[in-house]
Amino acid sequence: MSELLRVEGVSKSFGGVQALGEISFSLAEHELLGLIGPNGAGKTTLFHLIAGTLLPDAGRITFAGHDITRLKAHQTCRLGIARTFQVTRPFAKLTCLENVEVALVGAEAPVAREDRAERCAELLGLVGLKGKERLAAGQLNLIDKKRLEMARALATNPRLILLDEVLGGLNSLEMGQAMDLISLINREMGTTVIWIEHVMGAIMRLSQRVLVLDQGELIFTGTPEQVAQDRRVIEAYLGEQDA
Amino acid sequence: MSTRHAKVPSARQELLPWLAVLALFLTLPAWLGEYWLGSAIVGLFYVMMAASWNLLAGFTGQVSFAHAAFAGVGAYTSGILAVKLGLHPLLGVPVGVAAAALLSLGLGALCIRMGGIYLSLTTLAFSEILRLVINNEYEITRGTMGLKVPFILGDYSKATAFYLMLAAAAAVLLVIRWLLKSDLGLMFRAVQNDEVAADSLGVPVTRIRVTAFVISGAMAGLAGGLYGHYLTLITPHIPSLDLMFLVLAMAVIGGMGTFAGPVVGALFLEVLAEYIRVWGEFHVLIFSLVALGFARFLPGGIVGLATAWLTRRPARSGKGGAA
Numbered sequence: 054m055s056e057l058l059r060v061e062g063v064s065k066s067f068g069g070v071q072a073l074g075e076i077s078f079s080l081a082e083h084e085l086l087g088l089i090g091p092n093g094a095g096k097t098t099l100f101h102l103i104a105g106t107l108l109p110d111a112g113r114i115t116f117a118g119h120d121i122t123r124l125k126a127h128q129t130c131r132l133g134i135a136r137t138f139q140v141t142r143p144f145a146k147l148t149c150l151e152n153v154e155v156a157l158v159g160a161e162a163p164v165a166r167e168d169r170a171e172r173c174a175e176l177l178g179l180v181g182l183k184g185k186e187r188l189a190a191g192q193l194n195l196i197d198k199k200r201l202e203m204a205r206a207l208a209t210n211p212r213l214i215l216l217d218e219v220l221g222g223l224n225s226l227e228m229g230q231a232m233d234l235i236s237l238i239n240r241e242m243g244t245t246v247i248w249i250e251h252v253m254g255a256i257m258r259l260s261q262r263v264l265v266l267d268q269g270e271l272i273f274t275g276t277p278e279q280v281a282q283d284r285r286v287i288e289a290y291l292g293e294q295d296a
Numbered sequence: 297m298s299t300r301h302a303k304v305p306s307a308r309q310e311l312l313p314w315l316a317v318l319a320l321f322l323t324l325p326a327w328l329g330e331y332w333l334g335s336a337i338v339g340l341f342y343v344m345m346a347a348s349w350n351l352l353a354g355f356t357g358q359v360s361f362a363h364a365a366f367a368g369v370g371a372y373t374s375g376i377l378a379v380k381l382g383l384h385p386l387l388g389v390p391v392g393v394a395a396a397a398l399l400s401l402g403l404g405a406l407c408i409r410m411g412g413i414y415l416s417l418t419t420l421a422f423s424e425i426l427r428l429v430i431n432n433e434y435e436i437t438r439g440t441m442g443l444k445v446p447f448i449l450g451d452y453s454k455a456t457a458f459y460l461m462l463a464a465a466a467a468v469l470l471v472i473r474w475l476l477k478s479d480l481g482l483m484f485r486a487v488q489n490d491e492v493a494a495d496s497l498g499v500p501v502t503r504i505r506v507t508a509f510v511i512s513g514a515m516a517g518l519a520g521g522l523y524g525h526y527l528t529l530i531t532p533h534i535p536s537l538d539l540m541f542l543v544l545a546m547a548v549i550g551g552m553g554t555f556a557g558p559v560v561g562a563l564f565l566e567v568l569a570e571y572i573r574v575w576g577e578f579h580v581l582i583f584s585l586v587a588l589g590f591a592r593f594l595p596g597g598i599v600g601l602a603t604a605w606l607t608r609r610p611a612r613s614g615k616g617g618a619a
Contacts, residue, residue: 104496106492106495106496125495126492126495126496127494127495127496127497127498127499127500127501130495130496130497130498131498135496135497136496138492138493138496142490142492142493143489143490143493144485144486144489144490144493144494145489145490146485146489147482147485147486147489151482151485154482155482155483155486155494155497155499156497156498158479158482158483158499159483159486159494159497159498159499160497160498161498205493205497206497208497209497209498
């Protein structure tokens with residue numbers, strides 16, 4: 054498999070606090086990579102840096118042969134990087150349909166103007182928002198807002214999708230549906246995924262490889278089985294969870 | 297789970313009241329009388345100002361205080377060209393529009409990245425700088441004395457000025473309507489709702505905001521240019537903060553972020569201003585206080601209130617029927 058994303062020695066500080074220190078890893082096309090770590094480990098910051106919402110202090114990020122280190126989010130989006138937000142960010146006063154339409158137009162997705170509404174409805178159906186097309190996004194409940202984030206991200210026609218805790222707050226039925234969707238995105242659509250999650254069972258089941266962050270350091274990389282047995286990981290993270 | 301759907305009125309439903317208003321306005325010169333016709337012309341100037349300011353503040357969330365300044369740029373550019381070079385106002389006004397657009401682009405590119413309160417402060421400063429320049433460059437602008445300029449078209453006639461203003465106002469509103477329905481309008485609203493999300497979905501936020509700023513500034517330039525050549529005396533009142541806050545009050549009281557709001561607000565306040573003219577400059581103060589009240593307690597303005605009332609009624613009668 055060919056390399057899609059490479060992160061080399063990337064660091065980011067906020068004031069005097071180092072959020073990420075010299076992180077390096079690479080990601081193959083079609084891979085599903087799990088990203089775990091305790092709260093404040095720097096997972097979301099890493100997403101901000103890859104997507105271009107924030108710029109790194111040092112290091113280099115390349116995506117599909119482009120140096121995207123200093124690119125803004127709208128530029129990385131057009132190259133094929135989409136994301137969801139941990140704290141959902143719907144366009145509250147726009148309808149669900151319009152929310153997805155913004156992504157189609159913004160990312161310059163190859164969809165003809167007259168086919169747009171149909172494409173939006175199709176994506177909303179895919180994430181389980183059928184029948185809510187004309188509802189203002191601000192009126193959705195949290196779970197539906199997370200679904201809308203997924204639909205919008207998919208509308209940009211991404212090669213790499215960054216999912217930030219899409220399972221948080223879901224019940225077991227909804228969690229199953231969301232996992233089916235992630236599996237579909239990765240296996241059927243062939244989209245590469247990096248997935249931040251606190252629900253260990255889910256991430257262990259779907260990920261091919263797992264990265265563990267702790268206090269801004271990359272402490273472990275390996276298969277889900279290896280991660281579950283690594284002592285440092287258990288100390289930093291799993292131990293507390295399972296206790 | 298609430299089930300209130302975002303309303304989508306049909307194009308015809310929306311157009312009908314506007315055509316009725318336009319038809320009524322077309323007849324005004326026949327029966328309104330000279331004095332009130334003058335008031336109607338001023339009202340149309342304010343419609344253009346408030347609607348274009350609302351395009352910026354109400355639909356992209358950028359509160360600019362340079363809107364009256366851009367109207368001043370339009371008025372003075374065209375006026376000076378007419379006085380110094382003898383350029384016909386109908387050619388001068390477009391040059392004024394271009395000048396306002398160009399200055400908007402410069403100011404926008406410079407300060408829009410800062411956003412929020414910084415944009416407001418920078419535009420406020422720009423507005424004051426422009427006022428000082430106009431007041432002091434006496435040789436060119438005739439300062440506070442005012443610049444005597446030719447009437448817009450042919451011999452002085454309020455009916456001519458009125459129809460020109462009406463055509464311009466209708467054109468400005470049509471362009472705004474079209475914009476809001478276009479992809480660009482969708483981007484405007486996305487940026488206003490959530491910049492970070494819009495950015496992550498491929499929307500070039502800064503460029504979208506500058507575009508809105510330039511379009512809005514150009515429209516102010518058009519309004520100012522036509523208004524100046526109607527008054528035939530261009531004074532620093534056009535690019536003043538007094539006028540700026542009046543326009544702001546009109547948009548807020550009418551209903552910011554709604555299409556009809558600024559139109560309703562501008563006409564309502566202009567008519568009201570005629571009745572309380574005896575209070576002198578105090579009427580601006582009163583409008584500002586009322587606008588503050590609206591901003592705090594009724595952010596949807598008159599139009600928001602009317603829409604809520606109209607949409608709530610059927611629901612209420614439905615409940616009554618069931619009981």
